[in-house]
Amino acid sequence: MTSKSNKIRMAKAAIRKTGKKKPNAIDTERVKFVDYKDINLLQRFMSDRSKIRGQRIAGTTVQQQRDIASAVKNAREMALLPYAKRVSSTRAPRPGSDREDREDRGDRGNRGERSERSDNRAPRESTVAAVATENTDVVEIVTNGEEA
Secondary structure, eight states, X not given: OOOHHHHHHHHHHHHHHTOOOOOOHHHHTTOSSOOTTOHHHHHHTBOTTSOBOOHHHHTOOHHHHHHHHHHHHHHHHTTSSOSOOOXXXXXXXXXXXXXXXXXXXXXXXXXXXXXXXXXXXXXXXXXXXXEEOSSTTOEEEEETTEEO
């Protein structure tokens, strides 16, 4: 004995299965042979990125889908259709990634440079400075406060 919820579920499934059949472009135009040179027909079965649409989306039969796939592959080989189209999409900028925002942050000119150090350790990279005295011949190299 089936419950009331099962009957409702089965009725909804039956309604879903009886959906409208997709129109078939090959049958509506009465095409007898799918030719690789008929680019306008083949482009109907391709997406905006030049992928071959699936059988369920295109509404074709199994044999028609095979014919379309082989015709599209031949047309690609003959350079009548592209293998892939470049789709340019503009991405929204990530927060904090544009240059104007960097200038507003203060004196942090370079990337990765920190204005405040959370710990009191010395920086890892060694600082090298050349110190010239009044006599131009004498130059001392100072590394982290120590003479070399």
